[in-house]
Amino acid sequence: MLTTLRAALPGRGSTMPGDVLEREVAVDPVALAKYAHVCGFTLRDELPPTYPHVLAFGLQMALLAQAPFSAVGVVHIANAITQHRPVRLGETLTLAVSVSELRPHRRGRTFEFLTSVRAGEELVWESTSTNLKRGAGDDAVSDDWTFEPPPETAEWRLRDDLGRRYAAVSGDHNPIHLHGWAAKPFGFERAIAHGMWTKARCLAALRLPDAFTAEVRFKRPILLPSTVTFGEAADRFAVHGHLEGVLTA
Known part of the structure; x- marks a missing residue:
């Protein structure tokens, strides 16, 4: 939590930090069970494929605290996870x-x-999380992502407290996810x-294979509730209007 607050302070230096931060962890089964419940995963003796992102979140915030800008206004726009084995x-x-x-x-x-996870010497998981610091842009930069939305297969009703429940199991307490009054200063109703x-x-x-890459683009925020x-x-999935994803075995 303190690291997240430090990341929100004015930036330091003029370049992104070149450090590689490492941490050894043993997964807490109680914390894992709570995460699985909030995200809809069946409880198993294998980690949900997104859980290593949660384990690495503190290291990401520690690096962001050394960035040449404040984390305020930074938007997560894309994420790719490769699971080499469960x-x-x-x-x-x-x-x-x-x-x-940058x-x-x-x-x-x-x-x-850029995050990697090893079990001993074996690379078992890696991810790339792409973030946007909004500001003056370059119109010459193009986005080659093309996507055909799949048909609707389910409807999800998301409660008002979803952001608070996910924050409790992920450590991501960004105020835009917690309460409407906290999100409004950042432009969200x-x-x-x-x-x-x-x-x-x-x-x-x-239904996921043991080894895969799941790449998503976050298109538009989901307001709560x-x-x-x-x-x-086939290889596509979506939350229509909000997330576009491709799964590669």
């Missing part, structure tokens, strides 16, 4: 997180958190769902 409960994991340099974007500048909750809920609804539709077809 990660088993009880394994001791080594997390490593680094951050890329790149131009049509709405500002982007940077990426109500609190919004966490993007990584939305991705987790999608993956919980899919809300009713949204989910769809899946």
